[in-house]
Amino acid sequence: MSVWGALAIDLLGELVSPSACAACDVRVKWRTAFCQACARTLVPANVDDAAFEYGGAMARAITKMKYGDRPDLARPLGAALVRIAARLPSVDAVASVPLHPKRLAERGFNQAALLAAPLARMLEVPHAPRAIVRIRDTPCQAELDREARQHNVTGAFEADPDRVCGRRWVLVDDVRTTGATLAACARALKTAGAAAVTPVSLSIAI
Numbered sequence: 001m002s003v004w005g006a007l008a009i010d011l012l013g014e015l016v017s018p019s020a021c022a023a024c025d026v027r028v029k030w031r032t033a034f035c036q037a038c039a040r041t042l043v044p045a046n047v048d049d050a051a052f053e054y055g056g057a058m059a060r061a062i063t064k065m066k067y068g069d070r071p072d073l074a075r076p077l078g079a080a081l082v083r084i085a086a087r088l089p090s091v092d093a094v095a096s097v098p099l100h101p102k103r104l105a106e107r108g109f110n111q112a113a114l115l116a117a118p119l120a121r122m123l124e125v126p127h128a129p130r131a132i133v134r135i136r137d138t139p140c141q142a143e144l145d146r147e148a149r150q151h152n153v154t155g156a157f158e159a160d161p162d163r164v165c166g167r168r169w170v171l172v173d174d175v176r177t178t179g180a181t182l183a184a185c186a187r188a189l190k191t192a193g194a195a196a197v198t199p200v201s202l203s204i205a206i
Contacts, residue, residue, distance in 0.1 A: 019031070019032060019076075021033075021034050021035040021038050022034055022038075022061035022064070022073050022076045022077060023035075023038040023056075023057035023058075023060040023061045023064070024037070024038055024057070024060075026038075031079070032076075033061075033076035033079060033080055034076075038056070038057035038060075039057065041055070041056025041057045041058075042056060042057060042058055043055065043056070045204050048084070048087045049084070049087075049198070049199060049200045049201065050084070050200065050201045050202070050203060050204035051080055051081050051083050051084050051201075051203065052080065052202065052203045052204075053203060053204060053205075054175055054177075054203040054205040054206070055206075058080075058202075058203050059203070061076075061077060062077065062111075062202070062203065065077065065111055065174075066107070066111050066174070069107075069108070071108070071109040071111070071114060074109075074111060074114030074115055074117075075118075077115060077174075077202060078114065078115045078116075078117060078118035079118060080202065081115050081118070081172070081200070081202045082118055082119055084200060085119060085122045085123060088123070088170060088198060088200070089196070089198060090168065091123060091125055091168045091169060091170045091196075092126075092167040092168045092169070092195075093120075093125050093127070093128050093168075093169055093170075094116050094119055094120035094123065094125060094126070094127045094128065094169070094170045094171075094172060095116070095128050095129070095131040095132055095169050095170070095185075096112035096113040096127075096129050096132075096171070096172045096173070097112040097132070097171070097173040097181055097182065097185050098110060098112075098113075098129070098130075098132050098157070098185075099112075099134060100134040100136070100137040102137055103137065110129065111174050112172050112173050112174055113127075113129040113172075115172055115174055115202055116129065116170075116172035119170065119172060119200075123170070128163055130160070130163075131159055131160060131163045131164055131169075132157050132158070132160075132171075132188055132189065133157065133158055133159075133160075134156055134157055135155075135156065135157065135158050136155065136156040153180050153181050153184040155184075156184060157184050157185050157187075157188040158188055158192075159185075159188040159189045159194070160192060161192040161193050163192075164189055164192040164193055164194050165192060165193030165194070166193060166195055167194060167195060168194070168195050168196040168197075168198075169189055169194050169196065169197045169198065170198050170199075170200060171185055171186055171189065171198065171199045171200070172200055172201070172202075173185075173199070173200075173201045173202075174201065174202050174203065175201060175203050175204070176199075176201040176203070176204045177204075177205040179199070182199040182201070183199070185199075186199055
């Protein structure tokens with residue numbers, strides 16, 4: 001899609017559903033993710049591979065998106081992720097952490113894939129949301145302690161060599177806590193022949 005086409009879709013969306021704060025739903029200006037009060041709670045991450053610390057308005061917005069059936073919030077949150085684009089190395093494609101088909105059917109969308117799409121557009125590379133698949137339905141990482149998270153996702157992912165081999169990838173997730181999920185997906189990409197993998201996340205739990 002061209003830049004002008006994306007702009008036209010954004011304008012149409014604004015007419016149908018005016019912009020609201022991703023955390024508290026107060027009306028905000030077009031292309032503004034958070035109201036002033038919520039924006040004051042945002043803390044930029046002190047790392048190159050994440051946009052913000054997980055907390056305050058960012059945590060509320062991500063929770064609403066994932067568990068409150070609000071895939072529309074991926075648009076402003078994806079724009080927040082794009083702020084790290086300039087820090088990334090040259091890449092050939094963007095992948096995202098997948099959900100198991102059962103969980104995807106329950107939720108109706110994969111939040112990581114929705115967040116990855118605007119980053120791919122900014123980088124002007126393909127977005128390949130099906131480059132990695134989750135082959136084992138695992139318990140939710142948020143319910144586990146640090147050690148259990150590492151074991152939970154071991155061997156849970158596979159990547160398609162035909163899509164992956166020889167390409168440099170950015171790998172996107174919404175929240176990084178221990179990094180276990182991103183590491184497991186990165187291993188799957190490298191096993192399938194990826195030339196390089198750069199994991200990034202919208203937020204990082206400190």
